[in-house]
Amino acid sequence: MRYKPTFTSIRDPLTAHARPVPAFLRSAVMYQIFLRPFTPEGSLTAATELLPHVASLGVDIVYLCPVMLADDDPRQEYWSGRQRRSGLNNPRNPYRVKDFFTVDPEYGSAEDLRRFVDEVHRLGMRVIFDLVYFHCGPTAVFLEEQPDFVLRDEHGAMRIGKWCFPEMNLANPAVREYFYRNMAFFLRDYDVDGFRCDVADMLPVDFWEEGYRRCRAIKPECIMMCEGLRGDDQHEAFDLTYGFYTQWAIRDMLRGKSDAREIKTAWDQEQLDYPRGFHWMRCFDNHDFAMDTSMHGGRYEASCGKEICDAMLALIFTLNGLPMIYNGQEVADNAPHSIYANREHGRLFINWSRAVTQAGKDRLELLRKLTAFRHRLPALFDAPLRWLDSSAPEQVFAFARTLPDGEVFLAVNIAGETAETAWDATLKPREIIAAGAGVEWPTAADGRLRLRLPPHGFVIGSCLSQ
Structure with a gap:
């Protein structure tokens, strides 16, 4: 089947119910910042200077992509397929972490990160960090002293997973405690407001449920967002899940692979596969899709046109769930994008000059109307x-x-x-x-x-x- 969950749920989706979410999420709009393309500097300091612009859109939650120390191991057998195919020759993949507690100098210092969070809060927004716990880098800082932190084969070699990275051993209670300390560290030391959890459905749901309980004990309105497709994830662990069914439908409609009926097909299947009241994060572009479209036919704005992208933004703001803007969409950014490009490799940045074009001005106006629409009508989060x-x-x-x-x-x-x-x-x-x-x-x-x-x-x- 085209649309299906990653894993079968233990609960019947037609009778199970997702837990309630904090009231503020019902009218919230999210904005994703990927530091490397966000500014030519690719730094936390430069991004902090743009936060008033983000707030001016009517954004409530900033989602910051990983800023922890990336593994710089040059051996390409430990690079993902997309990383090799990018041709950028950059070993530092933000989703291949070497040290979960240290800010990567590429982006700045720990103090720079604190200033970023403080400015988000000063502007009346919340911020969530990206947790990447399914795997680590091949030279992760704990491997020498804690070899059993990763899965190993019968010969003692690290088990390499889907993306060519060593897989973390969540069956080891010490690994779980290590990650729970990491969550608490971000909440206490950086005052972060929650987490987006990378490929969360590849990890046991009980790990996330306990993590959520511990996070809520520190910050009662902690936000937890799951990148994945597992119906049991919102019984206790998560507030939001990526709306991949509709995101895939949008992609196929924009590429001419499906007609207008596809969006209803995707939405109808959501109703069958997931518990009642499931809470979705809706987007049609993000760091993964922006990179994939750049490598295969061009960014949506460039290959499909501004008008249809306007319509898709209208769609994600009118559907149930919480809408997310990807950085640059507010100016109809059409520049090529790669998560492996930075100021030293490829130099692919948002084309902010689009903000002074008519297309960029029109898009800014549209998004401000759409965020005001969601703020005015919080019932859109789950209305029939x-x-x-x-x-x-x-x-x-x-x-x-x-x-x-x-x-x-x-x-x-x-x-x-x-x-x-x-x-x-x-x-x-x-x-x-x-x-x-x-x-x-x-x-x-x-x-x-x-x-x-x-x-x-x-x-x-x-x-x-x-």
């Missing part, structure tokens, strides 16, 4: 969703979200030509939240209302009573 019939189903998808005071809706034309569909007259909007240029509601000869969307057009409308 109903799909609307489309008389042009291959080109147009549409759905409505049912709120206490009425409904809001989204309609999107993924096609490169104008599309028209029948429209329910009860959904004639009282307010347009956001829309592409040229959206119209003509009346057909039979007197019925229709919706006409320009190429790659979208509209978010409100039918709320107030």
Whole structure:
């Protein structure tokens, strides 16, 4: 099956329920910062100077990609396949950690990281760090004294996992305690507000559940976000999970591999595979997708165009869950991207000059409307969703979200030509939240209302009573 969980859940998803989340998450918007492309310096100090810009978008949570010391082992048998294929010859992969407690000098110092967190908080936002616990670097600092911290074969050699890195041995209680100390260290020494957990479903769920309990004892509103697809993860361990089903559907629609019906297919399968009230983080670009599209056809903004990317942003802000902006999307960044590129290798940075172009100005305006929309209507986090019939189903998808005071809706034309569909007259909007240029509601000869969307057009409308 195209859409399926990574691991089978022990609970029936049709009867199990995800635990509640802290109230502030219901209206929150997240912003991912990957330091290497974020500024030409690629440093915490330079990123700190841009935080007022991030706050101006209406962002509530900053997700900071790994800044702990990366392993610089040059042996390519310990490099991931993407790292080798990048051609950048940079041994330092941020997701191959050498020391989980030390800030990588590439980004700055421990004090620089504290200043970054302090500035996030001063601006009224929260910040989460990236935890990479499934594997480590081949010269990790603990390996000499603690060889049993990693899995080993019958000959005593390190077991090398999916990404060509040594796999951590979570069956060893000492490894679990080591990582629990690491979480507590970040919460206490850096005042971080939570964690994004890399390939979290590759680790035992009970490890994360105990980690969550310990983190909440230190910081009661600690945020835990899972990169993975396991239904049991939100019974106790996590607040949010990556919405990969819809992210994959968006990718295939943008690449012309699927038509507009794909998004409903993905969403419907989510309802079957995951517990009631499951909480999703929604995005369509991030560090992985930006790199993969750069290597295969070009970034979405460059290869697919700004208008359809506008529509996909409207989609992730209108779906259930929490929306995330990837750094640079707010200026319609179209520059090539790689997590292995930095100021010494490749020099691939966000094209911030796009901010002064009309495309960049329009995108900034759109995102500020969308963040205000989410702040105004926190019920969008989990309000019921109903799909609307489309008389042009291959080109147009549409759905409505049912709120206490009425409904809001989204309609999107993924096609490169104008599309028209029948429209329910009860959904004639009282307010347009956001829309592409040229959206119209003509009346057909039979007197019925229709919706006409320009190429790659979208509209978010409100039918709320107030």
